[in-house]
Amino acid sequence: MAPSAPRTGIGIDIGGSGIKAAPVDLEQGTFLVERLKTATPRPATPEAVAEVVADLAASFPEHVSESAPLGVTFPAVIQHGVARSAANVDPSWVGADAEKLLSEATGRAVGVVNDADAAAVAEHRYGAARGVRGVALLTTLGTGIGTALLVDGRLVPNTEFGHLEIDGYDAETRAASSVQDREGLSYEQWARERLQRYYDEVERLLWPDLIVVGGGVSRIADRFLPYLDLNAPIVPAELRNTAGIVGAACLAVERFGPARTGGAPQPST
Numbered sequence: 001m002a003p004s005a006p007r008t009g010i011g012i013d014i015g016g017s018g019i020k021a022a023p024v025d026l027e028q029g030t031f032l033v034e035r036l037k038t039a040t041p042r043p044a045t046p047e048a049v050a051e052v053v054a055d056l057a058a059s060f061p062e063h064v065s066e067s068a069p070l071g072v073t074f075p076a077v078i079q080h081g082v083a084r085s086a087a088n089v090d091p092s093w094v095g096a097d098a099e100k101l102l103s104e105a106t107g108r109a110v111g112v113v114n115d116a117d118a119a120a121v122a123e124h125r126y127g128a129a130r131g132v133r134g135v136a137l138l139t140t141l142g143t144g145i146g147t148a149l150l151v152d153g154r155l156v157p158n159t160e161f162g163h164l165e166i167d168g169y170d171a172e173t174r175a176a177s178s179v180q181d182r183e184g185l186s187y188e189q190w191a192r193e194r195l196q197r198y199y200d201e202v203e204r205l206l207w208p209d210l211i212v213v214g215g216g217v218s219r220i221a222d223r224f225l226p227y228l229d230l231n232a233p234i235v236p237a238e239l240r241n242t243a244g245i246v247g248a249a250c251l252a253v254e255r256f257g258p259a260r261t262g263g264a265p266q267p268s269t
């Protein structure tokens with residue numbers, strides 16, 4: 001049976017190396033089919049990225065209707081649809097109206113959201129922060145450090161605590177998982193020397209009730225989380241690499257409503 005429109009959306013995750021897309025079952029927080037991935041164009045200018053996004057958004061006609069809204073994650077500050085920073089992406093994005101650009105390219109209503117914010121929404125609806133009250137902080141450890149703050153499940157958008165200045169450094173340049181690779185640190189060294197300092201500072205400023213760790217390394221969280229000694233419980237994300245896509249789709253459907261006309265097309269027989 002084809003899913004009905006209110007339960008489905010499309011999510012696209014724009015990252016430094018790949019752009020990934022999947023139709024999402026919003027009841028379950030899962031992909032309806034395996035995601036598609038395209039290499040991020042080089043240079044990753046807004047126009048070049050928009051072309052890839054348009055192709056990917058049109059790739060699931062049997063799962064989502066033409067009018068279903070599209071949720072997109074982007075690894076920078078996104079204020080009311082406009083990119084405001086570009087720590088690890090092409091600088092030409094700064095000031096670009098990402099929502100306008102992508103809705104013109106795809107012909108859909110598009111909601112663009114910071115990548116960590118999208119992941120946090122998904123973890124709160126379906127994963128490690130499910131139903132958590134109080135202050136939950138999600139941190140994604142990857143090329144940089146993304147952060148997202150939820151207060152009783154409500155997102156405070158665009159927190160950029162990955163860029164806290166700690167000991168004179170931009171924190172992500174000392175504690176992101178790319179730094180562990182680059183400097184050849186063991187998981188124990190990375191945790192004890194870099195993450196402990198980072199999370200101590202974050203706790204001192206925010207006093208979260210729960211910390212969720214996302215990003216690729218959340219798969220192997222048992223190699224470094226046990227070395228951390230913090231006040232709040234710190235747990236790995238549960239949705240792993242689906243969180244951004246699921247969260248973005250969720251936010252887009254909440255914002256724009258489901259598809260405008262009678263649901264997803266029936267599969268052809």
Ligand code: BGC
Pocket residue numbers: 075076077085087088114115116140144145146147160162172
């Ligand atoms: C950016 C954030 C982003 C994070 C993870 C940081 O460098 O400033 O906006 O969420 O990387 O991609």
